[in-house]
Amino acid sequence: MSGRELPETMDAQVIREHGGPDAFEPAELDVPDVEPNHVLVEVAATSVNPVDTKIRSGAAADLGPDLPAVLHGDVAGTVVAVGAGVDDFAVGDEVYGCPGGVAGTGGALAEYALADAASLAHKPDSLTMREAAALPLVTITAWDGLVTRADVAPGDDVLVHGGSGGVGHVAVQLAAREGGIVHATASDEPKRDLARNLGAQYAFDYHRDVADYVEEYTDGRGFDVVFDPVGAGAGTLEGSFDAASLKGHVVTTVARGDVALDATHTKGLSVDVVFMLIPLLHDDHDGRRYHRDILRRAASLVDDGDLRPLLDTETYGLDEISEAHRRLEAGEHVGKIVVDVAGE
Ligand SMILES: NC(=O)c1ccc[n+]([C@@H]2O[C@H](COP(=O)([O-])OP(=O)(O)OC[C@H]3O[C@@H](n4cnc5c(N)ncnc54)[C@H](OP(=O)(O)O)[C@@H]3O)[C@@H](O)[C@H]2O)c1
Structure with missing residues (x-):
């Protein structure tokens, strides 16, 4: 079920080989078809986690998707298509989560990301997309x-x-x-x-x-x-x-x-x-739902004023992903580095 006509292709950043921050290169990929129990998310923002840099460099290649790969787990965005069997979300819902970017699943460094609906929750109302993208992992x-x-x-x-x-x-x-x-x-x-x-x-x-x-x-x-x-x-x-x-x-x-x-x-x-990637790496639906439940409760805490993300002062767009990874690896960041994917 799709709310509007979607493009056939999308901008993404991919790695074709493991390497330094410059391993990323722009690519035009097919927009994924929505699958049962999944939603298609128009990605607004993602954030950089150390595991993303370790997968990119090859230090944690065993955790990463097959190459060429779209990396990054954290995502905040808007649901644009809903697969069969999904009751929790409708087109237009604003969501956040950490559904992929590891072995077996594509990530969020693209305009659209296919996400297992069990991994997502509605984004806290009081946060912007870029703030919400800092939180899931x-x-x-x-x-x-x-x-x-x-x-x-x-x-x-x-x-x-x-x-x-x-x-x-x-x-x-x-x-x-x-x-x-x-x-x-x-x-x-x-x-x-x-x-x-x-x-x-x-x-x-x-x-x-x-x-x-x-x-x-x-x-x-x-x-x-x-x-x-x-x-x-x-x-x-x-x-x-x-x-x-x-x-x-x-x-x-x-x-x-x-x-x-x-x-x-x-x-x-x-x-x-704690190894939070386990449900993703082992396609464990109970584990994904446990993550979703945490994100639901966290969204309430955020909207009640009891939890807030700390964002790094530097901001990056999708085409500046190499710089974002470089900053994290240099330890120059404080809090979370967010990458704006929409609006490129
Ligand atoms: N297993 C999992 O599920 C999982 C999940 C998330 C993260 N991780 C891992 O956890 C680590 C941290 O991730 P992160 O996102 O929090 O990274 P981060 O944002 O780069 O933060 C690293 C923190 O470690 C502190 N630190 C560095 N050396 C320290 C020391 N000797 N003693 C005490 N604190 C020290 C830093 O403090 P200063 O800035 O003051 O130096 C900084 O606050 C990474 O290795 C990541 O891969 C694992």
């Missing part, structure tokens, strides 16, 4: 880690590393909303101020000695919950184990790499690894 990740798995409770001492980062800035807000006493880390004072403005009661430099800040903020007891979106590769995970209390909970988004588990044993820690 990081919100699903932070929610799964802190609300579902760690089950942050009122009064819990929660440590969130990278409190102004993509995942971290949502984690700070969710943990605060659950009633946690949020302690955020960041590398400089402006970023620590951002974390405080998002709900962190305390913010400090992650370069500090772990024992030192555990003593200062928890009287040596340790944090009930540590949310670590830096993790194994960068070597923070063992410090997160050290920062946790006896029987505390450590949640990470990066567990690839060698990590000493000694402290998890001696403290009886619960360790959760």
